[in-house]
Amino acid sequence: MPWPETYARHVLVEVDSTNAEAARRMDGLAGPAWICALSQTAARGRRGRAWNSPAGNFAATLVMRPTEPPETVALRSFVAALALYDALSDLTGTEAGLALKWPNDVLLNGGKVAGILLEGLPHGGLAVGIGVNLIAAPDRAMLEARAVAPVSVLSETGVRIQPEKMLDALAQAWAIREEAFVTYGFAAIREAWLARAARIGDTITARTSREETIGVFETVDATGQLVLNTPSGRVHIAAADVFF
Missing domain, CATH: 2.30.30.100 (SH3 type barrels.)
Structure with missing residues (x-):
């Protein structure tokens, strides 16, 4: 799978958090860059919650400097969700069971398989953090009440995906969706997202x-x-x- 030309690629053995590493590296980057860690020691989810990220699962952050107003930049959570959907369907060979949960989760057979975290960085930077349960799902006891149960790609599909292969597929899918977003605006992204949304009408x-x-x-x-x-x-x- 070809790597998108305008994006840098960094794969690290271990970091505290890929979003934190993105913040540290941002000033030295010439353009957008993907930072993938094979292991995280202090991963975070939304609202500062701990994110369980065992070795073998996917953890990466896209760091970039968008030029749009903040309210437009924030819509990249939908771009990320669609890119994840595209990458997972490509790697597993099917869209069956995949759905998007507002505001920033990807579901597989009704369980949470991936999450997205957008964070603003100094000097107009943006970190798009993405975690995917490729081989293992967190213990349900760690979740808040009524949260969607976590699942893994392996448990639900029987497909074992290596983190670096996930990175390559996701980067390519992101590049395509990002180009559409920048060129045509949010309307087409919104339409595509709604076509894949979980629980509309419920x-x-x-x-x-x-x-x-x-x-x-x-x-x-x-x-x-x-x-x-x-x-x-x-x-x-x-x-x-x-x-x-």
């Missing part, structure tokens, strides 16, 4: 630090916000944890 719960909103998952709007149809009307939610 009643779900969106929880923030202050409140819970329960409603029918109607769509994602033109700014990437979750749209729920609730008894009190349509609600647009910019950021939340979603529970089925």
Whole structure:
């Protein structure tokens, strides 16, 4: 699989976190770069939560300097989700069981197989952190109540994928989706994401630090916000944890 020409590739044996390594390396990078670690000792998920990342699973961060306004830059979580979907379907040979969960997870047979973490870096940098359970899923006891159960690619498909092969597939898929995003804007990305979305039409719960909103998952709007149809009307939610 060809590596996209404009992206650097760094594979490390071990780091604390690929997002932290991206922040350390950003000033010395001439362009966008993928940083992949075969092992992480202090991986992080959303809201600073610990992310279990045993050897054999996939951990990588794309570091770049986007030029758009922050609200547009944030939409790259959808670009990343689509790229993950594309890469996993290519490597396993099927799209069966794959779905995208707002705001930043990939599901396989209903379980969480991958997560995405976007973090702003100094001087306009962006870190797109991605973790994929290739061979092992975290212990469910480590999860918060009602969280989607984790699964691995190996357990669900029987396909064993090496991290570096995942990196190559993901980088190529990202380059294609990123070019579409930059060229045509969010509309096409949104349409593709919605075509792969989990639980559209179902009643779900969106929880923030202050409140819970329960409603029918109607769509994602033109700014990437979750749209729920609730008894009190349509609600647009910019950021939340979603529970089925």
